[in-house]
Amino acid sequence: MNRITYLVAGLLASAAALPTSESTLQERNIGPAGRISSFKDIPSSPELHWTPCYKRFHCANLEVPLDYENPKLGSTVVAWIRLESENGTGTDIIFNPGGPGGSGVDYMLSGGDDLIKMTGGKYDIVSFDPRGVNASGIDLTCFPGSPEARDQYAANSGRYPTEQEKYAEAVAHGRWCSAVNNKTEVRYGGTVAVVQDMLHFTELQAAQDGSKKPKESLIWYYGVSYGTVIGQTLAALYPDRVGRVIVDANVNGEDHYAGVTDTAVEDADDGIQYFFKVCHEAGETKCPFAGKSSSPKDLEKRFNTILEKLKKEPLQSITPALGGPTIITKDMVLHQIFSWLYNPAAYFPYMAASLLALEKGNATMVLTILAELNRADDPGPFNYTSTAAGEVLDLVTAIDSAGRYPIKNVDEYTKAVDEIEKTSVWFGEGYATLNPLINAGMTIMPPKSQLFPGFKKTKTKNPLLFINTNADPITPLSSAKHMSTFFTGSVVLTQNSGGHSSEAIPSKCTRGHIGEYLASAKLPKEGTVCETDKKPLVDKITRRDVVVPLVRSHRM
Numbered sequence: 001m002n003r004i005t006y007l008v009a010g011l012l013a014s015a016a017a018l019p020t021s022e023s024t025l026q027e028r029n030i031g032p033a034g035r036i037s038s039f040k041d042i043p044s045s046p047e048l049h050w051t052p053c054y055k056r057f058h059c060a061n062l063e064v065p066l067d068y069e070n071p072k073l074g075s076t077v078v079a080w081i082r083l084e085s086e087n088g089t090g091t092d093i094i095f096n097p098g099g100p101g102g103s104g105v106d107y108m109l110s111g112g113d114d115l116i117k118m119t120g121g122k123y124d125i126v127s128f129d130p131r132g133v134n135a136s137g138i139d140l141t142c143f144p145g146s147p148e149a150r151d152q153y154a155a156n157s158g159r160y161p162t163e164q165e166k167y168a169e170a171v172a173h174g175r176w177c178s179a180v181n182n183k184t185e186v187r188y189g190g191t192v193a194v195v196q197d198m199l200h201f202t203e204l205q206a207a208q209d210g211s212k213k214p215k216e217s218l219i220w221y222y223g224v225s226y227g228t229v230i231g232q233t234l235a236a237l238y239p240d241r242v243g244r245v246i247v248d249a250n251v252n253g254e255d256h257y258a259g260v261t262d263t264a265v266e267d268a269d270d271g272i273q274y275f276f277k278v279c280h281e282a283g284e285t286k287c288p289f290a291g292k293s294s295s296p297k298d299l300e301k302r303f304n305t306i307l308e309k310l311k312k313e314p315l316q317s318i319t320p321a322l323g324g325p326t327i328i329t330k331d332m333v334l335h336q337i338f339s340w341l342y343n344p345a346a347y348f349p350y351m352a353a354s355l356l357a358l359e360k361g362n363a364t365m366v367l368t369i370l371a372e373l374n375r376a377d378d379p380g381p382f383n384y385t386s387t388a389a390g391e392v393l394d395l396v397t398a399i400d401s402a403g404r405y406p407i408k409n410v411d412e413y414t415k416a417v418d419e420i421e422k423t424s425v426w427f428g429e430g431y432a433t434l435n436p437l438i439n440a441g442m443t444i445m446p447p448k449s450q451l452f453p454g455f456k457k458t459k460t461k462n463p464l465l466f467i468n469t470n471a472d473p474i475t476p477l478s479s480a481k482h483m484s485t486f487f488t489g490s491v492v493l494t495q496n497s498g499g500h501s502s503e504a505i506p507s508k509c510t511r512g513h514i515g516e517y518l519a520s521a522k523l524p525k526e527g528t529v530c531e532t533d534k535k536p537l538v539d540k541i542t543r544r545d546v547v548v549p550l551v552r553s554h555r556m
């Protein structure tokens, strides 16, 4: 297993697992011959030149200074993509799908239309690959010029069983990575630089639109998961440039910049309780695991019994069709379930079927269900099996924490693990082991102009809209509430559901507030809670209901 696990992750999970019978799963808009369908074919320029691309999009490779304060240092390229709304008002909303490492370009190609629909059809959507991601410049890697060495390292790392060994391995990796990057461009790849790129883009776009005062142009932004760190940073650094900022599925930005996000899974148990609740409500025909159970509590008991049994005796399978002998352990089950909690609409049916199979002790049935799911699944814009994406996650968090990482020795690491384990009965341990180590040994410093100074009470030109579900496995409601305290007049809109971001399960109520906020900066009343229109397992949810195609985005 790779040392990187499911840190803040990108948006949601895969839509491919949703039934498509009543809707059309959008084909990717890869253009016909003759139209540009690769950023490699688009010339780069310090001016903003839009080129028609991918059938209905416009693309631009924008040259930006590595350091805006010191343009002599050289430049890199940021890939931008834009989709116009048929009935647009001409206002752009910049979108980021999360990560760090999620590709906005890739997301737009499959989800651009959904974003337009979700924001009410009045706005054009723009996204981009942040520095270090996919089509954009800066090679965020600890093995410069040697992807084979990187893959080999990833394949062999993470095997040491003790905390001492894990800690030592992580520190060695961080020290190595910092040393090899002492003279590379990597230090210019942090979140502050990404925010400055968004500001620069907005000014160029304003100038192009004929605005007389590009330096006063306002940014409209919608960010999910790690994209909320971008939004929070933007509002903290450039408060008078906030046109609209929506941050949905919030990371605790303060913890992110300190180097350890230790409350990330504190709502994850609520995520699984949400499953027990909707499964019970759906009943046995729609949720096979419901069986004859009398209450959600009863389902929880059976779930714990399954885990206890697996701990004593992992399931074994020798099914020839599966290629070799396999076992199923308690940890494997918890890891899998954790990832399913990101996207209840798509994955709860698989979860219900798997839990029933586990209860029956039928490993073959479990593995058959997983195989079916894997066939339907698409890793989406953040491909966590890609070691390159994993390195982006590593390095962006390392640059952002800029020497502030608080864990200085193995005892402090052990203490951090103990504390994090307490935050979730089922998922604390899985999260605690590897995630606090991401910045271990890292000493890469961004230039002064890209060093985040910390959050303080800030009055923004327009208030921020925070959105969070109250049973999100990886970005808890408390993060939204905490970050909201820094921004005068901001409000947290709670969606009463599981899922990573409000778009995981459709809610007219939530979307109505988004529309109103975009139109007039009007916020819902403090304390507003939105219900969802449908419930997973209870109601049939199809690809059409879920506006944003969901991106699977973590690994444990």
Ligand SMILES: *[C@@H]1O[C@H](CO)[C@@H](O)[C@H](O)[C@H]1NC(C)=O
Residues within 6 Å of the ligand: 085, 086, 087, 121
């Ligand atoms: C644009 O407006 C027309 C007329 O009201 C409507 O038929 C169409 O569906 C709208 N398009 C989008 C993308 O909302």
Ligand SMILES: *[C@@H]1O[C@H](CO)[C@@H](O)[C@H](O)[C@H]1NC(C)=O
Residues within 6 Å of the ligand: 038, 039, 103, 106, 134, 135, 380, 381, 382, 383
């Ligand atoms: C990265 O870009 C390539 C094309 O350059 C594209 O095929 C691929 O889907 C992208 N990957 C991600 C994770 O966005």
Ligand SMILES: *[C@@H]1O[C@H](CO)[C@@H](O)[C@H](O)[C@H]1NC(C)=O
Residues within 6 Å of the ligand: 362, 364, 365, 368
């Ligand atoms: C286990 O499940 C498989 C596949 O669903 C089924 O064919 C098999 O009969 C089951 N085995 C037992 C012992 O129930």
Ligand SMILES: *[C@@H]1O[C@H](CO)[C@@H](O)[C@H](O)[C@H]1NC(C)=O
Residues within 6 Å of the ligand: 378, 379, 380, 383, 385, 386, 387
């Ligand atoms: C994800 O990355 C892995 C490793 O680089 C690669 O083998 C796989 O094809 C990628 N998946 C997709 C859908 O891009």
Ligand SMILES: *[C@@H]1O[C@H](CO)[C@@H](O)[C@H](O)[C@H]1NC(C)=O
Residues within 6 Å of the ligand: 178, 181, 182, 183, 187, 443, 444, 445
């Ligand atoms: C490179 O190494 C020097 C000397 O150890 C150190 O002062 C500097 O901060 C390092 N640069 C980066 C980007 O880490």
